[in-house]
Each structure stands twice: as C-alpha cells, then as structure tokens.
Amino acid sequence: MTENMKGLLLDDRWAPVTSELGFLETSAEHAARSFASWQGELMAPRGIAVEVHPFAGTLEQALSTLLPLNNAERRRHLFMPTRSAWTAYIDNGWTGTDAASAMGYMARTLGCRGLRVVAVPHSLRKDQGRYGAVMLEVYGPHQTHWLNYLRTIYAANDGGRWVFGQSGEPFPFEKLEQYQARRVRDRFTFDMLKDYLRHLGLSPFEQDFYLPQGASAWLVRKTGPVAPAQQDYTLAQARELL
Amino acid sequence: MDVQYLERIGATNIRVNQQQLKLGGRPRVGINRPDLQFDYNGRRYYVEYDTPASGRGPGHQSRLTSNDPDAESILLIIP
Numbered sequence: 493m494t495e496n497m498k499g500l501l502l503d504d505r506w507a508p509v510t511s512e513l514g515f516l517e518t519s520a521e522h523a524a525r526s527f528a529s530w531q532g533e534l535m536a537p538r539g540i541a542v543e544v545h546p547f548a549g550t551l552e553q554a555l556s557t558l559l560p561l562n563n564a565e566r567r568r569h570l571f572m573p574t575r576s577a578w579t580a581y582i583d584n585g586w587t588g589t590d591a592a593s594a595m596g597y598m599a600r601t602l603g604c605r606g607l608r609v610v611a612v613p614h615s616l617r618k619d620q621g622r623y624g625a626v627m628l629e630v631y632g633p634h635q636t637h638w639l640n641y642l643r644t645i646y647a648a649n650d651g652g653r654w655v656f657g658q659s660g661e662p663f664p665f666e667k668l669e670q671y672q673a674r675r676v677r678d679r680f681t682f683d684m685l686k687d688y689l690r691h692l693g694l695s696p697f698e699q700d701f702y703l704p705q706g707a708s709a710w711l712v713r714k715t716g717p718v719a720p721a722q723q724d725y726t727l728a729q730a731r732e733l734l
Numbered sequence: 735m736d737v738q739y740l741e742r743i744g745a746t747n748i749r750v751n752q753q754q755l756k757l758g759g760r761p762r763v764g765i766n767r768p769d770l771q772f773d774y775n776g777r778r779y780y781v782e783y784d785t786p787a788s789g790r791g792p793g794h795q796s797r798l799t800s801n802d803p804d805a806e807s808i809l810l811i812i813p
Contacts, residue, residue, distance in 0.1 A: 534744045538775070564776040566746065590746045597741040639738055651753050719776020721804065 497613040497624075497682045501697045504613070506555055507588075508730060513696055514581030514591030515574075515607040516598055521546075523579045524571040524710030526602055527594065531569075531712070540716035546708040551699055554709045560724035561586035567714045569594075573707040576693045578607070580702060586725045587733070592629065599631035600640050606631040609689065609696055611682055614649055615734070622734055623649040624677070626685050630692075636660065645688075647680040656680060665691040736770060736781075745772040766801070778805035783812055 501510045516523045524544050532542040547557055551572075558568045561584050568584040583589045591608040599606035607630055614624020625648035632642040643660035654676035662668060665688065673679045686697060695701040703709060740748055749755065749771045755778075770781040780802075 531744065564773070585746075593741050593744075593746045593748055639741075721776055 497611060499682075499686070499697055500611060500613070502552065502699060506552075506727070507612075507734060508586075509555060509558065509561070509582060509584075509588060509727065511610065511612045512589045512591050513607075513609045514589060514595040515578040515609065515694065515696070516581065516595060516602065517577055517604040517606070518579060518602055520571045520573040520579040520707070520710050523581070523598065523602070524569075524712055527569060527571070527598065528712045530597075530601070531714070535714060535716070538717060540714050543713050543715065545711045545713065547711050548708050549703075551702045554703065555582070557709075557711050558582065558584040560584070560726060561730050563723050563725065564719040564721040565714075566590070567718075569712040571710040571712070572702050573704060573709070574694070574696075574701050575704050576695075576701070578692075578694055580696065586730045596631045596640060600633055603633040605633075605642070607692075607694075609685070610646075610648075611685060611697070614677070616649065616652075623651070625649065626680050626682055628680075628685055628688060630660070645680050647677050649677075663688065663691065740772050740774070743774070745774045747778075748772040778802060779808060780805055781808045781810060783810050786811055786813060 500507070504510075528542045528544045535542055547554055554570060554572060558570055563586045566583040566585050570582045572580040572582070574580055581589070581591060581595060583594075595606035595608055608627065610625050610627035612622050612625045615621035616623055625646065627646040627648060628644070629641060630643040631640050634640060636642060637659060641660060643658075643663065645658045645666075647654065647656045656671070656676045656679040658671065667684060670684065671679045686695075689696060737748055737750065747755065749768075751767050751769060752771075753767055755771065768780040769783045772779055
C-alpha cells in the first residue's frame with residue numbers, strides 16, 4: 493500500500509526532488525558529458541551555456557548542488573555513480589525530477605538501458621497532499637511497441653482514482669499474479685518495486701547505494717538567460733506543496 | 735513520432751492523454767485530458783488533435799486556455 497511506504501530514500505526528506513529518479517546503465521561521467529553535449533547544442537541559440545562539474549561529498553551534499561529548484565526550466569542536473577552498473581539522474585524541477593524525457597532519449601542515443609522510478613506516498617486528503625504512485629519504466633536503445641519503452645508497470649492515483657497499467661514483455665522475476673489483486677493500488681506496491689529493482693541490480697532507496705568511496709558525482713549546470721516565468725524555490729518551499 | 739521528436743529537442747514533462755498540468759509539472763489544473771502536453775523553453779504547451787468534422791476542437795482549446803492562460807494551446811486538424 494502506498495500509504496505505508498516505509499524505507500523511501502533519506503526518509504523522503506528530499507521529496508519531491510527524490511520522488512522520481514532516473515537511471516542509465518553507463519558510467520556517470522559518460523552520461524553527464526553526453527547529456528551536456530546534447531543540451532549544449534539545444535541551448536546555444538538562446539545564449540545559455542552548459543557546463544559539467546565534478547562533485548565529491550555525501551548524498552545530501554550532492555543533492556544540495558541542485559538548489560535552488562526551478563519551475564519553468566530545469567537548470568541543474570545531477571549524475572551520480574552507484575554501487576552498480578547504473579548511474580542515477582536527478583534534476584532541479586520544483587515538483588520533482590522528470591526522468592522520462594531525458595532517460596528515454598539518452599537510452600536511445602547512448603545505446604543502453606534507462607529507467608524511470610517513481611515512489612510517492614498517497615497522502616491526499618481533500619485538496620491537500622500528494623497523489624500516490626508507484627511506477628517503473630524501462631527504456632532500451634531501440635524502437636518498441638511505444639517509442640523505446642521495454643516495460644512499464646504502474647499503480648497510481650490519477651486525480652482521485654487508482655489506476656493500474658502495464659505494457660511490454662514482463663521480466664521473469666515479476667509477480668504477475670499480484671496484478672490481479674482486488675484493490676488497484678495493491679497490484680504494484682512499493683515492496684514490489686524494490687524487489688524488481690533489486691533483480692535489475694539497484695537499491696535506489698538505500699543511501700549507501702549512491703556515491704561509492706572515491707567516486708565523484710557530476711553536476712550539469714546551465715547558465716545564461718532565464719525564461720520569463722522562471723522562479724527559484726527552496727526545498728522547504730517546494731515541500732509546502734506536498 | 736511527435737513524442738520522440740519532443741524528447742530530442744529537450745521538451746520535458748511530456749504527457750500523453752493525462753490530466754492537465756501547468757508549467758513545471760505543477761499539480762493538475764483541470765480534469766480534462768489534453769492529447770499532448772509538454773514544457774519547452776520555459777513555456778507549457780497543450781496540443782489537441784481533431785478532425786475537420788468533429789467540431790469539438792475549439793471547445794477543447796478554450797477549456798485548456800481558461801485553465802492555464804499562460805500556456806500555448808495548439809489545435810491540429812488532421813484530415
């Protein structure tokens with residue numbers, strides 16, 4: 493049940509920043525430099541420079557490099573090595589990371605797998621709180637039934653109603669019988685998400701999964717003209733929406 | 735394919751047939767479901783696909799605009 497989501501990354505103190513995570517099955521520096529090259533070409537006509545900086549420190553210190561959070565355009569993007577073959581991706585969107593666009597595109601262009609992982613506890617009461625969601629999307633390098641999506645599974649509260657969906661070929665480790673659970677929210681739970689990710693070689697809700705000893709994170713930062721609607725937010729301000 | 739093109743040009747918060755969100759993924763502003771919505775270069779865009787005979791397009795467009803006046807609403811008529 494998403495209401496009882498225990499064991500979120502850093503006890504969810506960094507939500508919404510860490511409520512959605514991206515992963516690429518390649519090295520952090522390669523991912524960061526490729527991302528910066530792609531974004532640099534897109535941003536140059538607007539006079540926006542894109543720079544890559546290494547960063548050494550703890551996970552929370554690395555997350556702090558994303559501040560302030562932005563609403564209109566994401567200006568900071570963090571690529572972190574993990575104790576696995578996967579690199580983590582987080583950006584500075586004030587409602588959380590958008591992993592789908594960047595991971596989907598980079599899986600195609602780097603020729604690797606990419607992931608979008610979403611875990612949001614359901615806390616909505618009247619108009620306050622968060623719409624709960626547990627989602628896993630796996631992207632590959634080639635065209636599939638929909639874009640380059642290899643597999644998607646989700647149970648999410650879509651504006652007040654719980655919905656479940658899946659597409660693509662199931663992995664051998666999936667608990668397919670659970671997808672028939674009577675309650676929609678029980679068809680794909682946080683525990684199932686963690687179990688599936690463990691099979692894929694990830695423990696993304698454990699702090700020590702990130703930044704192994706001696707490994708640098710890579711911050712991609714955009715500087716230059718900002719969009720007219722752009723505003724800065726502290727983490728506390730972003731959390732007021734939760 | 736439109737979504738693949740949008741990813742390539744750096745659009746974010748791309749949603750297909752999901753409830754209307756404002757710029758930056760701010761919580762929903764309406765229960766209507768634009769065919770396609772995304773952020774690009776600091777603006778929110780909504781796209782509705784329609785046929786010449788349906789006549790529903792302008793109504794969809796009007797609702798999108800009233801929910802989010804700062805956004806750009808695009809109606810595509812597909813013969």
